[in-house]
Amino acid sequence: MGSALLSQWVEGPEAITVVDPAGSDVPDGVTLVTDRAAIADRNFDLIVAAVKPQLIDDVLPDYAAHLAPEGYVLSIAAGYSASRLSKVMGNAPVIRTMPNLPAAIGRGVSGICPGPLATAAHTEHAEDFMRRAGTTITVDSEEKLDRVTAVAGSGPGYVFEIARAYAEAAMAQGFDEDEARKMVLGTIGGAVAMAGEPGAPSLEELRNSVTSKGGTTAAGLAALNGDGGLTTRLHDTLQAAYERAVELR
Template sequence: MGGALLTQWVKAVEADFTILDPFLDQQPEGARLLKKVEDLGDEQFDLLIVAIKPQMIDEILPAYKNVLASDGAIASIAAGCSVQRLKKALPGFPVVRIMPNLPSAIGAGVAGLYASEDAGKTHKDGVQELMEAAGTAVWVGEEDMLDRVTAVAGSGPGYVFEIARAYIEAAQELGFSAEQARDLVMGTLNGSIQMVLETGDDPENLRNSVTSKNGTTEAGLNALNGDGSLTKLLKSTTEAAYKRAVELR
């Protein structure tokens, strides 16, 4: 995810980026790559962006105690990992938590943002500028809401890709080739999403405009969600992801 964000930041944000990743072999375009924190010498930075797995933070972050300038801040994209835990691993700095999603890689991401009480306007504006370079950003006023953003938008592309995959599989079952099925399904998803966004109309109204009385769509929709099982499934999907984010705090 860090790499996906970086591809947009290097194009749109005027800043110098240093990546610290012991396992990355190829230098990311527009950024300097270092392998270990010791390679930084006594350099200091305005922002430390934490893009490692949440489970690694307590172990890895303390080694970064000298890399931030005194008025610097931590920004973390790690799911669940709380401000309290980040501040415990690296004390003395404000924290902005970011919950991005994968379409940030093409500038079409949506991110949730939450700042600790000691974060200043400069810190918040700086992180907002980064996230707007990768799509849109929405501030939340309570930290718990960021874990709910994770369940809806952070993990969301995973649900959408899985729905697209299953839809393509269903089209193939009806007799289309893999290529035809992909074109038909992705074109339908794309056109339908564009229509919601461009008209501003409710998905429910638009669904009704497709559905002729006793027609084909009605037959399909009855099988899809006639008993509300799709609605229940999506509720349990977001609840399961939120529960996991809470466990990662």
């Protein structure tokens, strides 16, 4: 996820340093450091915590001394609370954000939640910074951010899985993989773009506009969600993701 954001942030004017012991590829213009000793005497206006939540306690304390006096920490980690991170970073100002993977093409959706000691200026900076990777929604509690995580952070995973299953079903109808992918992604992309047009009807109205009485869509929809099973499954999906975020706090 860090690389996805980096691909957009690199277009801006800031000098960016990535610390990655594995030495992964970084875009031109970004400084890669594999050993923290290389930045021993440097301070940063912003430190982005982009490791897995389970690694924060081990990794982040080493960076507390590298935060500039007016700086803040921006965490993209799921669940891990801002107050816990602030303590780990020597009582630093923290803002949590929850991006999602289409940030890689500037089409992400990022929740933002100011944490302990974050000033209005920090929040404004975080909003501007995350807007470079797509749209943002600022929420006033971490509880809400963990729900953004369930809906949007993990969301591309659900969408890719739904598209994969849809394509698999298309292949069972006799199409090859390329044909199935073209039809499924074209259909999803076209429908989503139509629903996103300014002044578009509600999602329910749009669904109804495809559904001729006694026709093929009605037959398909009855099988898809006639018993409400899909709706229940999606409620369960978001709840499970939210509960996992709570476990990671």
